[in-house]
């Protein structure tokens with residue numbers, strides 16, 4: 042089929058939408074390392090996890106073998122309200138760049154929460170409701186996860202308590218109000234409400250917070266309140282499982298037009314959108330059916346893959362969570378307050394960490410001002426105003442397309458455009474006014490985090 046036949050936007054019909062999530066771990070030879078109990082250093086059992094997480098989500102978390110998980114009917118109906126998301130052929134961007142590369146992006150910003158996070162939020166709220174719980178607690182960084190979860194909880198009539206990283210709480214008052222509109226309560230973190238929050242504040246007075254601190258607070262709130270569980274918007278296997286809907290739709294849309302991707306690019310915070318986008322493609326790669334270059338893009342200010350250590354570490358600053366084996370900067374690492382809040386996590390999904398360790402994917406880090414330059418360029422050409430997180434993937438997609446211009450190669454590039462940036466205008470303002478910095482931690486600064494890794 043010629044490229045002319047491919048529409049600007051490829052939508053799937055309802056009957057072409059995926060009806061099961063795909064569990065990438067089923068095809069991995071080297072499975073991701075298990076979560077460990079920080080006390081005994083033994084793998085966490087379902088029983089031990091049940092005080093923190095919902096039962097069905099624990100089952101999904103621990104299952105490394107089942108390839109397909111049927112999506113419950115109620116979740117499918119909710120998905121139909123905002124999915125399928127379009128796979129857009131970036132004709133205008135290709136022309137502007139003068140590249141022979143063919144560029145596609147999967148746009149996840151077409152829902153009120155503005156990002157891919159709703160794909161997992163609705164699933165997690167569904168299982169909490171099924172279990173008869175009263176509510177859930179969570180952390181949010183930039184606010185996208187909290188927003189998505191608030192929407193999902195209001196749909197199921199669940200109580201939603203969100204701890205929000207303080208710097209974002211202050212920078213993004215409108216994001217906070219969206220969550221409250223959907224009925225959530227929002228607390229800036231670290232707060233005085235929890236033991237761990239008080240401890241962190243005593244040790245780091247005036248801290249602007251980090252996802253790691255906020256997770257500790259949300260977990261404490263869940264485990265100390267009957268009828269509540271904690272839910273997490275990224276990093277965990279269960280979240281990657283739910284986000285596989287992104288990749289399954291992308292692959293179905295490409296297959297529909299006989300297009301084979303060469304390079305797949307996504308930004309990586311905790312790894313959920315990237316893990317979801319690449320899932321079916323990586324599955325083919327693992328089974329020896331096809332090959333792809335897969336690139337994770339992270340901020341130079343929080344470089345878990347490119348400068349982190351592959352080691353067991355705490356998922357949170359307060360060290361109340363299980364240990365996960367992952368590329369990490371150390372749970373005590375607090376990144377410079379850059380503007381891609383969703384990419385400020387110290388660690389990375391265990392699944393993606395294992396794949397990266399096994400040489401099945403690449404990673405690059407990019408500087409903040411270069412990211413915003415790419416974001417602005419993209420907005421002016423393709424119209425969509427991207428989230429700063431998403432713009433990390435845009436930056437590298439453009440770099441790869443420019444390489445194709447130089448070599449004349451007609452590669453097919455697919456990247457994940459995870460969300461919109463309407464709540465990030467303070468960051469755009471800083472960029473426009475020339476006030477944005479490119480803080481990159483020194484080796485000495487990173488060593489401080491590595492020195493505190495648990496000895497496992």
Ligand SMILES: *Cc1c(COP(=O)(O)O)cnc(C)c1O
Pocket residue numbers: 155156157158185186274275276308309310311312313314315383384428430431459460461
């Ligand atoms: C949260 C978020 C990310 C990063 O999280 P992952 O779990 O790595 O996907 C990226 N983009 C947007 C818009 C986000 O909200």
